[in-house]
Amino acid sequence: xxxxxxxxxxxxxxxxxxxxxxxxxxxxxxxxxxxxxxxxxxxxxxxxxxxxxxxxxxxxxxxxxxxxxxxxxxxxxxxxxxxxxxxxxxxxxxxxxxxxxxxxxxxxxxxxxxxxxxxxxxxxxxxxxxxxxxxxxxxxxxxxxxxxxxxxxxxxxxxxxxxxxxxxxxxxxxxxxxxxxxxxxxxxxxxxxxxxxxxxxxxxxxxxxxxxxxxxxxxxxxxxxxxxxxxxxxxxxxxxx
Numbered sequence: 001x002x003x004x005x006x007x008x009x010x011x012x013x014x015x016x017x018x019x020x021x022x023x024x025x026x027x028x029x030x031x032x033x034x035x036x037x038x039x040x041x042x043x044x045x046x047x048x049x050x051x052x053x054x055x056x057x058x059x060x061x062x063x064x065x066x067x068x069x070x071x072x073x074x075x076x077x078x079x080x081x082x083x084x085x086x087x088x089x090x091x092x093x094x095x096x097x098x099x100x101x102x103x104x105x106x107x108x109x110x111x112x113x114x115x116x117x118x119x120x121x122x123x124x125x126x127x128x129x130x131x132x133x134x135x136x137x138x139x140x141x142x143x144x145x146x147x148x149x150x151x152x153x154x155x156x157x158x159x160x161x162x163x164x165x166x167x168x169x170x171x172x173x174x175x176x177x178x179x180x181x182x183x184x185x186x187x188x189x190x191x192x193x194x195x196x197x198x199x200x201x202x203x204x205x206x207x208x209x210x211x212x213x214x215x216x217x218x219x220x221x222x223x224x225x226x227x228x229x230x231x232x233x234x235x236x237x238x239x240x241x
Contacts, residue, residue, distance in 0.1 A: 009199035010038060014085075016198045017041040019103065021094055021122060022112035023070040024048070025057040025178070026136050029187030030112055030194070032060065035078040035085060037195055042078070043106065045090040046070045056180040094118060096236040099125040108194055111135045112187070116160075117241040123148060123156035124240070127233045132197060132206075136190040141179060141215040143186035146205050146224070147193050153206035154224040155231065162240070182214055 002009075016039050020027050023046035034042055050058070050065040050073060058070075065073045071089035078087050092098065103109050103125050111122045111133055119135070126133040132150040136143065148156045189210065196202040207226065212219040 004201045005199050009201070012198050012200070013038045013195070014040040016108070017043075017106045018108045018110060018194060018198075019043040019045055019090075019106040020110040020112050021045045021118070022114065023058075023060070023074045024054065024112065024114065025183030026114075026138065026187045026190065027110075027112035028058050028060045028074070029184045030110055030136075030191045031074060031078060032081065033188060033191035034194060035082045035087065037191070038082070039085060039194075039198070041086045041088070041106075043088040043090060044071050044074050044078075045092060045094065045102070046074075047091055047093045057178065057183045059184070094121060096121065096238045096241065099236060100128060103131060104129050106131065108197055109133050110190060110194060111156075112190070119156055119160075120162065121236065121241045124233045124236055127155055127231060128235070134190050134193050134197070136186045138178060138182050138186050140177065141182065142211065142213050143182055143189075144209055144211050145186060145189045145193065146209040147197070148206075149231075150197070150204055150206035152226075152231075154226040157230040158227045159209060159224045179214070185212075185214060 018039050020030050023044050048070055050061045050068050050070055052066045060074045060077045069091055071091045075087050075089040099121055109126055109131050111119055123133055126149045133148040135148055136145045193205055196204055207224050209222045209224055211222060
């Protein structure tokens with residue numbers, strides 16, 4: 001019924017293939033919105049198990065699922081939500097040995113991970129393969145969303161140069177705490193970027209980072225400089241991740 005999308009856009013969604021790397025706090029809302037929106041081929045990639053302390057924000061799971069594989073449970077719930085699409089589960093950790101082979105099969109790669117090494121790996125794979133990377137991250141009351149490597153736009157390395165950070169995992173919810181609604185808001189915005197890319201509507205967050213704080217209700221957009229050399233990645237070196 002939305003003229004900007006219409007039957008044409010719904011068909012594009014049905015024909016699209018999207019992989020979501022990470023089925024946690026960010027991955028759950030992304031997966032739910034993409035499944036209910038009619039993305040024809042949706043793949044869940046994760047290797048972790050449902051943890052009771054994460055249930056407040058990972059709403060595809062419940063207390064009866066604790067200790068079970070996230071990919072298996074998420075696929076089951078999404079198939080109940082929309083039985084008319086293909087949902088695949090990859091119970092694997094993304095690595096330099098499988099990343100290119102797996103991600104080449106999708107139109108869009110969604111980064112719903114929670115550590116920097118994985119983000120660099122996803123970014124570099126997307127650069128090599130020419131795939132857009134929809135990115136989201138959360139910390140306490142702050143969320144951020146951007147789209148990297150889209151139509152020649154900046155990459156994740158343009159936004160977050162490796163020399164500026166320590167090669168370690170970012171603070172997790174177990175270290176800093178996390179309000180339960182923040183991943184839902186962030187993941188919803190990430191799913192919106194995926195839908196815009198697929199249907200070709202609106203303004204995609206390429207070259208821009210949406211930064212918001214749900215405690216102060218502030219929303220800001222930061223520009224990201226496109227650094228040409230970050231597009232020249234040719235291979236994946238394990239030492240970089």
